Amino acid sequence: MASCRASQQEILKCMKNPKCVRNVSILAHVDHGKTTIADILLATNRLVSKRMAGSLRYLDDRRDEQERKITMKSSAVSLLNVVHDDDSHTDHLLLLNLIDTPGHIDFSSEVTAAVRVCDGALILVDVVEGVCVQTRESIKQAFEQKTKMILVLNKLDRYFTFLRKEVDDIFQAVLQVIENCNAIIAELYQYTDSEIDIEDTVYFFNQTKEM
Numbered sequence: 001m002a003s004c005r006a007s008q009q010e011i012l013k014c015m016k017n018p019k020c021v022r023n024v025s026i027l028a029h030v031d032h033g034k035t036t037i038a039d040i041l042l043a044t045n046r047l048v049s050k051r052m053a054g055s056l057r058y059l060d061d062r063r064d065e066q067e068r069k070i071t072m073k074s075s076a077v078s079l080l081n082v083v084h085d086d087d088s089h090t091d092h093l094l095l096l097n098l099i100d101t102p103g104h105i106d107f108s109s110e111v112t113a114a115v116r117v118c119d120g121a122l123i124l125v126d127v128v129e130g131v132c133v134q135t136r137e138s139i140k141q142a143f144e145q146k147t148k149m150i151l152v153l154n155k156l157d158r159y160f161t162f163l164r165k166e167v168d169d170i171f172q173a174v175l176q177v178i179e180n181c182n183a184i185i186a187e188l189y190q191y192t193d194s195e196i197d198i199e200d201t202v203y204f205f206n207q208t209k210e211m
Contacts, residue, residue, distance in 0.1 A: 010080055014095035023097045025074075025114040025147075027138035028124035030103035033154040035059060035071055037124060038100040045079045059100040071102045074110045103134050115141045120148040123181065126155045127173055128163070131180040139184045151181060151205045178205050 014020040026034045038059050043050045059075035079096045099114045115121060121142040125135055142149050153174060159165040165173075182204050 010093060011078060011095060014080065014093050020093055021095045021097065022120065023099070023118040024120045024122060025099040025101055025111075025118045026122045026124060027101055027111060027115070027134075027142065028103050028154075029126070029129070029132035029134035029138075030070065032103060032124050032126040032129065032132075032135075034100055034103060034124055037122070037152065037154065038077075038098065041079060041098060042077060044081075047077070047079075070104060071100060072104070072107055072110075074099055074101045074114045076100075105134055105137070108134075108137060111138065112141055115145045115147055118145075118147055120150065122152050123149050124152045124154050125177050125181070127153050127170075127177055128155055128158045130173075130177055131184070135181070136184050139181060140188060143185060143188045149205075151178065153177060181205055 026037060028034045039048055042048045042059075059071075059077060076097055076099045079098055081094045081096055082091050083094045085092065099118065101111045101114045102108075121138070123135070123138055123142065125131060139149065156170070156174075159170045159173070185204060
């Protein structure tokens, strides 16, 4: 999937075709980097400059959010992308409606509302801090709404620049985060009436094949 500069006509065309629209929310514990990731994705559509991505906090559009550097209300933005179909060898446009949600537990109702209208969710985790309270709650809400989840491991650079960790230690820390997220999913399955074999579920995040 490649980004492109969106025109109003292209966006309107995609909005009229539900097959070209995807709603995705960014879920994470507070200060794990949701708004920074949103800035980076906005830069792919040139809505913000790449140089300012991460510091602009574009979707924190309220004054109190900018002053306190914390997201309190969900904000949405539409991004236009080009998707290549390997079967037909053609490109088509995809309109991604991205929702940046609060990470503080006091604003969890905003997360609930966002997940209910989304096809997918980016579960963002600071690999140094690991799985926290709102990480668990984010996975729980996405699971209950049958929302497809993608795990995003953030702030890996902290291991190199500040903590000076060895590669093996970083690798084990990453595996631990993935295992902790999968443990939450396994626990949630115990309280469902689903007859799906838990070992075959697509909800688990891969631990070994990509690493």
